[in-house]
Amino acid sequence: xxxxxxxxxxxxxxxxxxxxxxxxxxxxxxxxxxxxxxxxxxxxxxxxxxxxxxxxxxxxxxxxxxxxxxxxxxxxxxxxxxxxxxxxxxxxxxxxxxxxxxxxxxxxxxxxxxxxxxxxxxxxxxxxxxxxxxxxxxxxxxxxxxxxxxxxxxxxxxxxxxxxxxxxxxxxxxxxxxxxxxxxxxxxxxxxxxxxxxxxxxxxxxxxxxxxxxxxxxxxxxxxxxxxxxxxxxxxxxxxxxxxxxxxxxxxxxxxxxxxxxxxxxxxxxxxxxxxxxxxxxxxxxxxxxxxxxxxxxxxxxxxxxxxxxxxxxxxxxxxxxxxxxxxxxxxxxxxxxxxxxxxxxxxxxxxxxxxxxxxxxxxxxxxxxxxxxxxxxxxxxxxxxxxxxxxxxxxxxxxxxxxxxxxxxxxxxxx
Amino acid sequence: xxxxxxxxxxxxxxxxxxxxxxxxxxxxxxxxxxxxxxxxxxxxxxxxxxxxxxxxxxxxxxxxxxxxxxxxxxxxxxxxxxxxxxxxxxxxxxxxxxxxxxxxxxxxxxxxxxxxxxxxxxxxxxxxxxxxxxxx
Numbered sequence: 001x002x003x004x005x006x007x008x009x010x011x012x013x014x015x016x017x018x019x020x021x022x023x024x025x026x027x028x029x030x031x032x033x034x035x036x037x038x039x040x041x042x043x044x045x046x047x048x049x050x051x052x053x054x055x056x057x058x059x060x061x062x063x064x065x066x067x068x069x070x071x072x073x074x075x076x077x078x079x080x081x082x083x084x085x086x087x088x089x090x091x092x093x094x095x096x097x098x099x100x101x102x103x104x105x106x107x108x109x110x111x112x113x114x115x116x117x118x119x120x121x122x123x124x125x126x127x128x129x130x131x132x133x134x135x136x137x138x139x140x141x142x143x144x145x146x147x148x149x150x151x152x153x154x155x156x157x158x159x160x161x162x163x164x165x166x167x168x169x170x171x172x173x174x175x176x177x178x179x180x181x182x183x184x185x186x187x188x189x190x191x192x193x194x195x196x197x198x199x200x201x202x203x204x205x206x207x208x209x210x211x212x213x214x215x216x217x218x219x220x221x222x223x224x225x226x227x228x229x230x231x232x233x234x235x236x237x238x239x240x241x242x243x244x245x246x247x248x249x250x251x252x253x254x255x256x257x258x259x260x261x262x263x264x265x266x267x268x269x270x271x272x273x274x275x276x277x278x279x280x281x282x283x284x285x286x287x288x289x290x291x292x293x294x295x296x297x298x299x300x301x302x303x304x305x306x307x308x309x310x311x312x313x314x315x316x317x318x319x320x321x322x323x324x325x326x327x328x329x330x331x332x333x334x335x336x337x338x339x340x341x342x343x344x345x346x347x348x349x350x351x352x353x354x355x356x357x358x359x360x361x362x363x364x365x366x367x368x369x370x371x372x373x374x375x376x377x378x379x380x381x382x383x384x385x386x387x388x389x390x391x392x393x394x395x396x397x398x399x400x401x402x403x404x405x406x407x408x409x410x411x412x413x414x415x416x
Numbered sequence: 417x418x419x420x421x422x423x424x425x426x427x428x429x430x431x432x433x434x435x436x437x438x439x440x441x442x443x444x445x446x447x448x449x450x451x452x453x454x455x456x457x458x459x460x461x462x463x464x465x466x467x468x469x470x471x472x473x474x475x476x477x478x479x480x481x482x483x484x485x486x487x488x489x490x491x492x493x494x495x496x497x498x499x500x501x502x503x504x505x506x507x508x509x510x511x512x513x514x515x516x517x518x519x520x521x522x523x524x525x526x527x528x529x530x531x532x533x534x535x536x537x538x539x540x541x542x543x544x545x546x547x548x549x550x551x552x
Binding site for chain 1: 417418431432435436438439453454456457458460461462463464465466467470472488490491492493
């Protein structure tokens with residue numbers, strides 16, 4: 001792998017950028033691998049990378065029906081934070097946060113991780129009580145967090161309407177300074193390049209059409225490019241997880257919904273942090289390019305169409321303009337939908353299944369992007385050892401039968 | 417934006433009047449106390465979540481406030497029919513698969529049928545559209 005560096009950039013500039021190496025190969029599927037990862041998004045590619053790097057398992061294929069990072073990795077609003085309420089999820093998201101902090105160096109790819117802080121606004125007394133409880137829980141778990149009052153919020157975000165005249169006046173917020181945003185595509189590409197360099201085969205345009213299962217043990221997958229064998233298969237397929245689970249003969253406690261987002265025309269720097277409001281129901285940040293990146297809630301109906309309804313877009317922008325009247329005349333540039341696999345307790349499923357050797361990592365719903373490194377890291381460890389990683393263990397699918405749910409609807413809020 | 421035919425109001429209304437309420441035809445166990453953890457968990461949490469034909473409950477929230485059912489394609493988002501609570505769908509995934517299969521067989525069996533304009537896709541679309549409450 002040609003390493004990227006400032007020096008390299010100068011060298012390539014002098015050669016008119018004509019001999020950059022391809023970032024990854026485009027291999028032909030081998031008949032057999034040690035591990036197959038289904039789904040070439042951020043989580044799948046991270047899993048493959050950590051399998052190769054941390055566990056020395058390099059005979060790995062990532063099977064992707066489209067192109068790498070073309071699903072929800074390309075469609076999210078790039079927010080990264082770890083201020084979740086319960087110990088189980090706090091451990092998982094904080095694990096990811098710690099990996100984010102060294103990720104660009106680790107994979108030699110600038111993922112533009114910018115710790116510009118995230119505000120979760122409170123607009124009612126109950127909001128503020130919940131925020132205090134969550135921030136206290138975070139601090140007990142070693143996660144940074146502060147409770148701000150309205151003045152504190154106003155001094156961080158001068159352009160926001162924090163006055164008493166607002167329809168839902170801002171009463172305060174939780175503030176996680178280590179949170180922020182990252183360049184979503186770079187995360188997928190960086191992991192892909194690093195995994196490829198370690199020998200992982202990235203198989204694009206390869207759609208899984210079925211599983212080969214004998215005596216309750218996974219034997220491999222059927223694809224549109226022929227059968228591929230492996231004794232360990234990890235599915236990391238977000239919105240399409242239920243479809244794959246059905247192929248393997250079981251159901252998941254998931255519903256797939258469209259989640260829409262939109263970006264505005266590029267503006268001069270005006271917002272240097274991330275603002276989220278559960279109550280008014282929207283979230284916003286400004287990308288390095290200058291576009292406002294905006295999102296809100298899911299479309300309520302099940303859908304696989306990667307698009308949603310206009311009323312949802314309208315509600316989203318109403319919330320943004322309510323908080324930021326200054327943006328009322330900003331024009332929106334693009335709008336899209338991704339298919340999120342929502343779980344009843346707003347927490348992911350990282351689990352073994354009824355089929356031996358078949359693992360699922362899904363149910364991230366509206367907030368999977370922030371967990372990409374952590375999800376890949378613990379899932380890789382689980383696949384390598386055949387035993388769930390301690391951080392992943394509470395997220396077993398069994399919790400929907402045992403009742404040990406991890407209810408993160410509060411911290412997940414508008415979306416996580 | 418969906419235009420949804422409420423089978424109680426017997427009118428087409430805009431999506432914003434309605435709330436989707438998830439998968440339809442999930443029967444509550446007759447004796448919840450007799451369920452084991454697996455049966456009860458399955459009932460509460462596990463869903464079909466199909467890519468394709470989906471039967472789902474909707475609430476006419478700012479209209480008659482009644483629940484009813486919709487059969488909808490979760491990929492094209494096309495609403496195939498709406499029907500009242502307690503009724504069964506006339507369009508199902510099996511029904512459409514069967515129809516498509518017959519049509520395909522007809523097409524391959526006799527080329528002259530296809531030439532006569534009885535194309536498969538059109539035929540099933542017409543059948544779908546003729547059902548009460550259907551719309552694109």
